[in-house]
Amino acid sequence: MNRLIKSGLMFGNLIHIASPALVERYNRALKHLTGKTTKLADFYIDISGFSPEIGHELGDPLYLNQRGVNRQFILLTTQQKTAPLLDATFSTSRGILRQFIEANESALFALTARDAVAGELVNSVYDVSGPARLFDIRRITVEADTTGGAVKQAGELRKKTDRFLNAPDAWYDDVLIAEMIELAGETGDLIRNPVTLDAMSFEQRNFWTAHFGGTYLFQEVEHPALITAGDKAAFDAAPIKYVFDLNDRNRIAKFFEYNDLVEPVVKARGVDAAAILRQKMDFILVDALAGEGAALEGATRADMRRLARRNAEHLPEEFHALSALVNWTRNDGPWPRISSDDPAYFYTLRATDTPDAELVNMLLSELSRKDIRQLFICHKQLFYNEYRGWPDNKRAYVVDFLTREYQVDKAGAREALFGHEPDMQPEPPRRRVVGPWG
Structure with a gap:
């Protein structure tokens, strides 16, 4: 694999973390999420903050993705949005992380200037010990905050500020004012540097997962089906009518055709x-x-x-x-x-x-x-x-x-x-159109 690595075809576009300050922030976030830390002075991370070097050091390549579900992430810079996601167990994970970073880029830029942002892609499933559990994965919610809880503190400060401005006699509440001053010392100026992260949630009905030998689940199509690279007998009890493996070429072709x-x-x-x-x-x-x-x-x-x-x-x-x-x-x-x-x-x-x-x-x-x-x-x-x-x-x-x-x-x-060009008015066919696809 060295040839791939040297040519940039493997582990390419990872983010190099070499600054002592960033390493220290990463360790705070890693401790917060997993209870572990790294002794490495520099390493590379992907879009989720996963580092192959740290995975090797800890002897745990799933240290941010336990059981292959509910992936955790560590953001040190918004530049991570261009990095790949290594060893993905769900096809949707990288897209969700990138959309989250792009939608919150200004807030994340302000937050990561002082601390690491740690979070998780949360769904109702904590393990996929059986194939039927894949059908319980319906919506992914992104939860994130700094290791110091800046987002939570900012929310509390906004509530107190609203009370201070709207409640009768709040101007004379010394305890409220003292609490606001203390929180403002932690969050900074919320007007100039907003630290609110949009609550983002994503439907996950059609996806690929590495579980069970590699599985493609299409639920939100006119004719749903599950296609597995593994043993389709494992899905005999799955709550879906059609289950194919990669040898079912005719049936997969019809599935493609029926769903256009x-x-x-x-x-x-x-x-x-x-x-x-x-x-x-x-x-x-x-x-x-x-x-x-x-x-x-x-x-x-x-x-x-x-x-x-x-x-x-x-x-x-x-x-x-x-x-x-x-x-x-x-x-x-x-x-x-x-x-x-x-x-x-x-x-x-x-x-x-x-x-x-x-x-x-x-x-x-x-x-x-x-x-x-x-x-x-x-x-x-x-x-x-x-x-x-x-x-x-x-x-x-x-x-x-x-x-x-x-x-x-x-x-x-x-x-x-x-890529796809916009639809245009149909042109007269230059050749006969009857062929292997009808």
Whole structure:
């Protein structure tokens, strides 16, 4: 994994904590949340304040995420909003933390200038010992305060201030005035530096969780279903009608279709479908030849074509299916019938423009694992797990490609692959439209 770390593809964009003052604040918050402290003089943290170095030091990689639910967090700076969330156990956690930081940025900036902010993503579930517990997770509430209780104190000061201004004879209440002065000494000027944190709550009905081998739960769609990468028999008693595993390709394809969650890449507006499909073919080619010891790092498109010609008989079905689809796209060739039984089927899809697009693309990446770019973008933990088992020449190729082609323009790559243009008036079709998707 060192190659990934050195290239910034793993543990990238973490926040470096090296100031003694920040380390001391972190320890206060860590003690407040867990009863533990660190002896490290510097370390890196993610958006939640989790540090892999501290996890190693404490021998507890879940020290801020006990049982994998109700994640706790420590904020030392609003810059954490751009950091990743390491070892996420729920797909929604990073988005919730980022929204909380952005919605309260001015208040958090003032609070973290003096103290750490510690909090928790709270729901009614404290463990997921059984699959049915996943269905009890409905709403996530963010609770946060400084380790010194500045937010709570500010609330008390506001109440006393309101009483002082509105209650009869409050101007003569020496005890009330003394309490206000004492609280103001702790909170500072609330007018210039507001320390109120918005109470934020988020629905969590459609999500992925790392529990039970990796589980996608879609409850807020027209046709609900649960899709697991683990053993679907574990969900026999779950309160949902349809449960699939990753081998149920036809049923997953119908689930996507019934809920209008995916679209063929070749029908997506504003994308170079042929270029996207050709890149997927390269990834499939690399996977097929990696075990043969082929030199892959730094290979150009011309190199890839030569490798494909020399090894055509050894290439898998999905390579040839995507090649036929490219031929239809670019050269008006015959329409290839690609059904959900075809290994290439899920490589040809992307999420439609819905609130669950990221979750759908995450599931698609798990169903098309040879597309290493989509896997890295949409499901990093699975990418890292897969990376450990690849031959070294494939690892070298993947790191070189992601560093050279993806890291230089992450936003542009994501927009090209997954972005959606506004709907426009339909144009007359240039080719027949009957195909594998109806």
